[in-house]
Amino acid sequence: MLILADAFEQFVDSPGPVIALGTIVAVVAIVSCCVTKIVRSQGRERTRREIAAYVAEGTIDADKAVEMLKAGDKGADCR
Numbered sequence: 834m835l836i837l838a839d840a841f842e843q844f845v846d847s848p849g850p851v852i853a854l855g856t857i858v859a860v861v862a863i864v865s866c867c868v869t870k871i872v873r874s875q876g877r878e879r880t881r882r883e884i885a886a887y888v889a890e891g892t893i894d895a896d897k898a899v900e901m902l903k904a905g906d907k908g909a910d911c912r
Contacts, residue, residue: 877905 884901887893893901 880905 866909881902884893888895888898
């Protein structure tokens, strides 16, 4: 039992677990960032399609649709 306790203590004191934990945290952060970007771009594309459908059926004017699409741009003027 004492040998097992010594082995566990050496394992915890070594840099291995810290490196493994850091790697896991980094991978989770990268994956969550990618998933967030994918979800945002899918939502943006869905909105563009819906606005295009409203223009096609005549519910809204094309000029109003252009204003709505420009409102979502990062560099657009806020009024």
